[in-house]
Amino acid sequence: MFDLFRIALRGLLHRKKRSWLTIIGVLIGITAVVALISLGISMQLAVERSFEDLGYDVMMIFPGEVGGGFGGPTSLTASFEIDLDALSRVEGVGEIGLISYQSVYVKADGNEGFLDALGVSGNIFDFFKLEVEGRRFGPDERDAVVLGSEVAKELGLGVGDILEIEGHPFTVVGIYSAEDRLNVRGESILMPLAAMRELLGIKGVSMVLVRARPGYDVGEVAKRVEEFLYKSRGRRDLSVQTMEEIHEAVQRALGILRAFLGGIAGISLLVGGIGVMNTMYTAVLERTREIGVMKAVGARNSQILLIFLLESGLMGLVGGALGTVIGALLNVVAVIAARASLGAKVLEFGIPWWLVVGALGFSFLVGCLAGLLPARSAAKLDPVEALRYE
Amino acid sequence: MKDGVIVALEGVWKVYRMGRRRRIEVQALRGVDLEVARGEFLAVMGPSGSGKSTLLHLMGCLDRPTEGRVLFEGEDIARLRPAALARIRNRKVGFVFQSFNLSPNLSALENVELPMVFAGVPRRERLRRARELLSRVGLSERERHLPSELSGGEQQRVAIARALANSPELLLADEPTGNLDSETGKGILSLISEANREGVAVVVVTHDPEVAACAGRHLRIRDGRIVEVTDV
Numbered sequence: 001m002f003d004l005f006r007i008a009l010r011g012l013l014h015r016k017k018r019s020w021l022t023i024i025g026v027l028i029g030i031t032a033v034v035a036l037i038s039l040g041i042s043m044q045l046a047v048e049r050s051f052e053d054l055g056y057d058v059m060m061i062f063p064g065e066v067g068g069g070f071g072g073p074t075s076l077t078a079s080f081e082i083d084l085d086a087l088s089r090v091e092g093v094g095e096i097g098l099i100s101y102q103s104v105y106v107k108a109d110g111n112e113g114f115l116d117a118l119g120v121s122g123n124i125f126d127f128f129k130l131e132v133e134g135r136r137f138g139p140d141e142r143d144a145v146v147l148g149s150e151v152a153k154e155l156g157l158g159v160g161d162i163l164e165i166e167g168h169p170f171t172v173v174g175i176y177s178a179e180d181r182l183n184v185r186g187e188s189i190l191m192p193l194a195a196m197r198e199l200l201g202i203k204g205v206s207m208v209l210v211r212a213r214p215g216y217d218v219g220e221v222a223k224r225v226e227e228f229l230y231k232s233r234g235r236r237d238l239s240v241q242t243m244e245e246i247h248e249a250v251q252r253a254l255g256i257l258r259a260f261l262g263g264i265a266g267i268s269l270l271v272g273g274i275g276v277m278n279t280m281y282t283a284v285l286e287r288t289r290e291i292g293v294m295k296a297v298g299a300r301n302s303q304i305l306l307i308f309l310l311e312s313g314l315m316g317l318v319g320g321a322l323g324t325v326i327g328a329l330l331n332v333v334a335v336i337a338a339r340a341s342l343g344a345k346v347l348e349f350g351i352p353w354w355l356v357v358g359a360l361g362f363s364f365l366v367g368c369l370a371g372l373l374p375a376r377s378a379a380k381l382d383p384v385e386a387l388r389y390e
Numbered sequence: 391m392k393d394g395v396i397v398a399l400e401g402v403w404k405v406y407r408m409g410r411r412r413r414i415e416v417q418a419l420r421g422v423d424l425e426v427a428r429g430e431f432l433a434v435m436g437p438s439g440s441g442k443s444t445l446l447h448l449m450g451c452l453d454r455p456t457e458g459r460v461l462f463e464g465e466d467i468a469r470l471r472p473a474a475l476a477r478i479r480n481r482k483v484g485f486v487f488q489s490f491n492l493s494p495n496l497s498a499l500e501n502v503e504l505p506m507v508f509a510g511v512p513r514r515e516r517l518r519r520a521r522e523l524l525s526r527v528g529l530s531e532r533e534r535h536l537p538s539e540l541s542g543g544e545q546q547r548v549a550i551a552r553a554l555a556n557s558p559e560l561l562l563a564d565e566p567t568g569n570l571d572s573e574t575g576k577g578i579l580s581l582i583s584e585a586n587r588e589g590v591a592v593v594v595v596t597h598d599p600e601v602a603a604c605a606g607r608h609l610r611i612r613d614g615r616i617v618e619v620t621d622v
């Protein structure tokens with residue numbers, strides 16, 4: 001077996017240029033497969049991480065129907081009012097966090113313009129596990145804000161500095177790093193919800209976060225909350241989604257994306273496989289006479305088959321190994337580039353061992369499959385005809 | 391079956407069909423009866439296209455007759471499965487061709503190893519035997535060379551070493567000196583004779599009187615029929 005392998009290897013080395021060109025075909029296919037699958041994994045890991053941050057015992061209440069697909073809020077700036085006392089009395093409802101998304105006019109250090117701001121209840125820091133440099137603002141504070149590090153950098157502000165929001169002075173008491181966080185973007189200004197309401201003359205919120213009490217099933221609590229909302233409001237104008245449901249919806253979307261990317265990659269791999277098949281047919285034709293001689297000196301059909309299968313499998317494997325390395329490098333580049341440009345850990349490195357092993361095995365398999373028909377035609381050659389072949 | 395016979399042909403016909411719908415018939419052999427004794431040296435002569443190569447292929451179990459029987463060591467090869475025929479070719483028969491037919495991407499040594507690879511001989515044993523054979527044909531210095539780096543005579547020496555690798559009972563040579571000048575041809579002939587002296591039965595197709603002179607028996611063939619057999 002090993003010796004047949006050596007013969008196969010010699011066959012490959014004998015026509016170096018053609019072997020390499022064929023291998024490049026496989027390489028491109030496997031590169032695409034590895035790069036795209038690992039990109040999918042990168043996104044999934046990043047999403048999973050951000051969900052873990054928020055915790056699976058949390059549900060969101062936001063206006064509008066839940067659309068299909070991504071399952072996020074339909075409009076972040078639409079406000080609604082809700083009876084919080086009654087909500088907190090629903091069985092299983094624990095901590096309640098409030099968020100109001102608004103655009104505010106900001107003046108700081110000669111810069112001015114509209115920026116996104118989040119009016120939040122004090123416990124939002126815990127909901128999102130935000131690490132704040134400096135300090136958070138207390139529930140009754142009116143003129144304190146916490147800035148995302150990006151915003152702080154842009155405005156040239158540090159802890160203790162003053163900025164003007166809607167003509168009212170606020171002190172920066174803390175800066176949070178949005179790194180690691182998908183759900184609270186780095187550009188946000190966090191201010192006490194009460195202060196925002198006063199400033200803008202609004203009453204409602206954009207989103208309510210509810211944590212289920214320990215020991216309660218989030219799904220069931222969510223159902224009760226839904227029921228409560230319907231009863232108290234008389235219509236279903238608010239959606240309740242547990243993180244698990246959102247997570248599932250995101251997973252579904254990512255799954256479709258992955259299958260789509262995988263399909264594209266698969267096509268390029270198919271082309272690579274056809275390249276191998278073509279090269280192997282040519283090799284069999286070219287070596288017809290040699291095959292005849294090998295049979296004359298006693299090669300069994302199965303041994304001829306194996307030689308050519310190993311030859312094509314080897315091309316697949318070499319292409320696969322190089323393609324895996326390049327695909328993995330592409331993943332690293334993509335992750336680094338995404339982090340650099342988006343300023344947050346929006347992607348995780350996505351090259352698990354099973355992807356490497358799978359890609360290698362798969363490329364060898366593709367090589368063997370592509371070589372199967374040519375190898376069979378070699379094995380079936382009539383030795384006398386083959387010896388007469390010019 | 392006679393003990394001293396290695397291969398026997400009984401009323402053998404070989405008909406090739408070719409062309410579109412295989413309508414054209416070529417009768418390469420037309421009723422051949424022949425016995426090759428162990429250890430004998432048989433020279434086969436005849437004009438081009440008379441069926442000499444076909445005869446050799448049948449004796450070497452590379453092909454099956456259209457009609458009649460080929461008995462290799464008493465066994466009807468028509469009844470043997472392809473793997474069994476391959477085994478006979480591997481262990482009992484050695485082929486030498488006019489155009490050398492070495493594997494172009496294998497070194498001289500590896501070419502000699504080839505039949506032993508197919509026989510599953512362990513590597514160490516194989517190398518020892520291949521080196522011994524190469525030294526016997528005077529090519530010890532060339533074991534790493536590819537066929538393209540060897541002269542015609544040297545290539546044919548490698549081919550003889552390859553044919554003898556598994557110590558066959560029968561050496562079949564199809565115009566082995568046909569592509570060589572007469573000086574080089576003599577060297578090849580002496581290697582074949584040497585193998586014969588050591589007990590290997592030899593059947594050699596040739597136009598060369600010098601080759602024929604070494605043989606113990608001459609066989610003349612024309613249009614697929616044996617027309618003359620002479621003991622020398």
Ligand SMILES: Nc1ncnc2c1ncn2[C@@H]1O[C@H](COP(=O)(O)OP(=O)(O)O)[C@@H](O)[C@H]1O
Nearest residue numbers: 385406408416418437438439440441442443444
């Ligand atoms: N595989 C084959 N297919 C068709 N015709 C063949 C085949 N092998 C030999 N022949 C024909 O059979 C005849 C005898 O061929 P061959 O045995 O090679 O003759 P020789 O070796 O005496 O020159 C020739 O006419 C040749 O063309």
Ligand SMILES: [Mg+2]
Nearest residue numbers: 442443444564
């Ligand atoms: Mg001939």
